[in-house]
Amino acid sequence: MKKTEIKNRKILLSHGSGGIAMSSLIKELMLDKFDNPILRLLTDSAVLKSTGEKNLCFTTDSYVVNPLFFPGGDIGTLAVNGTVNDLSVMGAKPLYISCSFILEEGLDWEILDKITTSMAKAARSARVQIVTGDTKVVEKGSADKAFINTSGVGILQKGLTLSKKKIKPGDKIIINGEIGSHGLAVMSKRENFKTNIKSDCAPLWELIESMLIVGGIKFMRDPTRGGVATVLCEIAEISGFGIKIDERKLPIHENVYSFSEILGLDPLYVANEGKVIAVTNKDKAAFILSKMKKHALGKEASIIGEITKENKGKVVLETIVGGERIVDRLVGDQLPRIC
């Protein structure tokens, strides 16, 4: 990129939203400079070839959620589960994570104590160990209370390769449960709305492991920032096929549905923190679904659609009333700082 195109440009909030603005920022300022074969794949976690039988997966994520505590979780649970899930959707068993804090001068010890306590609890329940870390403190006003970065390492299951190249027309698309609750839980806490919506923040490895045992899983993603719609658009783009989704099959709880209607948000674009979208072999879909339903995090699992030959690169949604519309990528952010 030429220097003149960079001059006078500023980082806007939308550059961190997980949508088109962020992709172009990464493309223009990072990818070329950092270029290597592992990065080029742009997967949730990097797959590192090892000399042994199993490959390693490596990932990193920063957490800046505001407020720090919200119904169903806090920045600590988010920082552990988010990184654990980025490894899990690659088919890697999460083992170790790191933890870096950037803290604002003046933060109460009590608050940090609550955060580290819930990180410890989340790590225990996700069966990972927090093995290294770092702490920095910045002047008051230079950060907002607490930011956390976690990186994670996991072991890729032997013989398992999940790849966009395996996706074919007829494959089914499955999600493990209701959508939209995380983003709305954070939002309602932040804006003081009274709702009973709780974040779905949870570690996914146990559920995913039970799915992988069945076989037939071709690709997985966790629909966090940008929500289910963004992941579906990505799958349509990278596979080169179309996707047809049935709106009636999308699990959305009534409280999420009505709250998003009131605020003019679309639950399809709202972040989740305990959800996985899997593309599976047509013949194995029903079996995988039945396995998922046996797990606490998969009780509301649903086959929401399929890969199609038609509408290449696009996601088409059959609406509740039987009409059709295209589901496009999110532009800018519906809700900033939700993870």
Add this chain to the structure above:
Amino acid sequence: MKYITEYRNKNLSKKIADKTNDYLKDYKGKISLMEVCGTHTHSIFHSGIMSLLSDKIEHLSGPGCPVCVTPNEYIDTAIAYSRLPEVIITTFGDMIKVPGSSSSLEKEKANGAKVKIVYSPLESLEIARKNPGKKVVFLGVGFETTAPLVASTILRANEEKLKNFFVLSGHKLIPPAMQSLLESGEIKIDGFICPGHVSAIIGETPYQPIVDKYGIPSVIIGFEPIDLLEGIEMLVRQIVEKDKSKVENQYKRVVRREGNKKALSLMNKVFDIKDSPWRGLGLLPKSGLYIKKAYSEFDAEKKINVKVEKTKTHPQCICGQVLCGTKKPFECTLFSKICTPESPIGPCMVSSEGTCAAYYKFKKQ
């Protein structure tokens, strides 16, 4: 939730759509329905009901997106205010991205301007109370639906004797815009899908003079798929049967004939109706709401001096014509190439109610 099952029923939708399509079986030519309100444009795309209806029905999007009809001068004034160190701008989210002549509030925010998104104008009062050394300017943009709420906010500020809360009023009225479109004679409109929310405030009667003068069937319609399908069926029946055109109300569960008297009286108490500039439509007589003299201490334009840059618009942007229904977004050379929701050139690409944004999101070709 009743409205999900009752107003989004697949079988009922098909039944109503089939009935509408039946009316049109022997109808020669096409009929153009204008949805005056941007939320209707969005709902029509979002529910995908177009694919259930005969292709003899064409949809025109009208001037009912408040952000879109707000002229550049207003945006530039808001940007100029945001550059004053003592000012905090409070606004509904849509306004942040709207490009003015050389900047946007989003860009000013990145440069350090204090711009806060609020969900209700009342939140601005809280911000004003907490920042006594600052001037809080609320961007009052919207139609008859928003204006009563802003009026009651001004009255509250008056009761509290707040000295640092101001409104930059750009409120507009819908019926004069409908009238202006018909007067221009530039487009063929066979029926109006009248706005549900605006009508909840103004009632059914303000549309009557328009129907009487121009003979265009007009139906007040709700926003759920069944509402829209039923309302379109009512419109198509009026058009095909060629009876005397009338104002009908499909949205009776929300819209009363006389409207919301309390809201109207709040509006009348605080605002004067004057001529007002609209993007695309120009200066329309008696179409804007301006703060009355009695409340002028809350009028940003009267109380905070600011130098506003000379307004310029992108020469190829056709938002004005899109707002009047004379052009479709696809006919704009900037559409989806240079002008996208990510870096919008015109306001119709910014708001979720904007016609270009709706076309971009749901109908990208």
